[in-house]
Amino acid sequence: MPPPIAWGRWSVISALIVGTGYVIMRTTTPNEQQMYDALEPDQRRRVDAIRAQRADNERRQALVGSFFGRLPLLIPCGGLGDLISAYFPSRLFFSRFL
Known part of the structure; x- marks a missing residue:
């Protein structure tokens, strides 16, 4: 038997x-500031x-997000049925949910 x-x-x-x-x-791995300090001037500009x-x-994303966050949800005038029929022409499956 093995030990x-x-x-x-x-x-x-x-x-x-x-x-x-x-x-x-x-x-051995430099941090972000040490890496930036070691760059050439043209690389620093980039x-x-x-x-x-x-x-x-x-x-810009924060500005757009704050703007669109205040807008109401827009649903077509016909309601949810028109929205579904616009995207799914055969309403047979969805008609029982309306």
């Missing part, structure tokens, strides 16, 4: 391997342009 597996020992060794990898990753465009898009 029993030392699960405690294997879990400690596994935790040490994962922890060592995490420490190496945290110490990054700044992309960030400005992203901020402008987010501002």
